[in-house]
Amino acid sequence: MGGVRYLEDVEVGSKASFGRYEVTREEVIEFASKYDPQPFHLSDEAAAKTHFGRIAASGWHTCAMTMRMMVDNMGELGRSGMGSPGWDELRWLRPVYPGDVLRVETEVTEVRPSRSKPEIGSVHSTIRVFNQDDQPVMSVKSIGLMRRRPD
C-alpha cells in the first residue's frame, strides 16, 4: 500500500498479505475475562465439553487482533482513513487457539465515491485471516471510508 493516500490511489483487485500475531494463552484469557467470559474461552476443562476441544479465543478477540494487524499495515493510508461504517458477513471459520500465529490477506473488491459527500468515498475489501497452517480462521467484508484527492 506504499503511496496510497487517497481514494483515487486504491485499485480494485489489488491484494495485500501482511501481519504476524502470536496468540498467547494469557491474552486469550485476559480478553475473554473482560469481554466474552463464556467458559470455553476461559478454561480447557470447559472447552473440552464443546467443539472447541481446548481453550479458544473469543471471536471478538480475533477481530481485535485482525484490526491491529490492519492498522499496523496502514502506513500512509492511515492519514486518509476515516474509520468504517461497518463490516459484513463476518464468519469465524475455525477456532483460534493459544499458540496460533495469525496473518491477514486482503483484496479490494470495490471503490466507490460518495454520492452525498464529494470529498470522501468507500473502499470495500474482502479480508481473510489465516493461522500458521494456512487454514482460514476468519473472513469478513470490510467497508472503509477514505478522503478523495484534493483538487
Next chain:
Amino acid sequence: MGGVRYLEDVEVGSKASFGRYEVTREEVIEFASKYDPQPFHLSDEAAAKTHFGRIAASGWHTCAMTMRMMVDNMGELGRSGMGSPGWDELRWLRPVYPGDVLRVETEVTEVRPSRSKPEIGSVHSTIRVFNQDDQPVMSVKSIGLMRRRPD
C-alpha cells in the same frame, strides 16, 4: 430469557432489553492502544480533526462491550450456547464516547434446526446498542448456535 435452555425454548419475535456498560476514557485508550491504535481512538487532538470531534471508542471495542453485556444476560442460556458462526450487517451508527452508558436490545428473527446436525440449531437475532440518550450506536445481525432439547 428465564427458562430458556434449548433451541425449542426460543420464540421468534421475542425481545429483550438489558445491560448497562459505562464507557471510560481509560478503557477506550487501553483497548485502542492494543488493538486499534488509530489516532482518533487515542487522543482528543487527533479526533478533533475528524468527524469524531473528540476521542471515540474503536468499533471493535463497542462490539466487545456489547458481547460482555450479552454474556452477562445469557444466564441459563449460556449452558446450551455453543458459540457463533458469525455476524452480519455490522454497522457503527454513531461514535461511542467516554462517558457514554450503553445498553442492548435484541429481537429473535429466526430459529432454525440444523439440517446436517440434528442435535443443534441456530438462533438469528437483530441486536441494537443504544447510548444514554437512546441514540442507536451499533446494529448487527447475530447468529448463535444452541443445543436442541434431548429426546
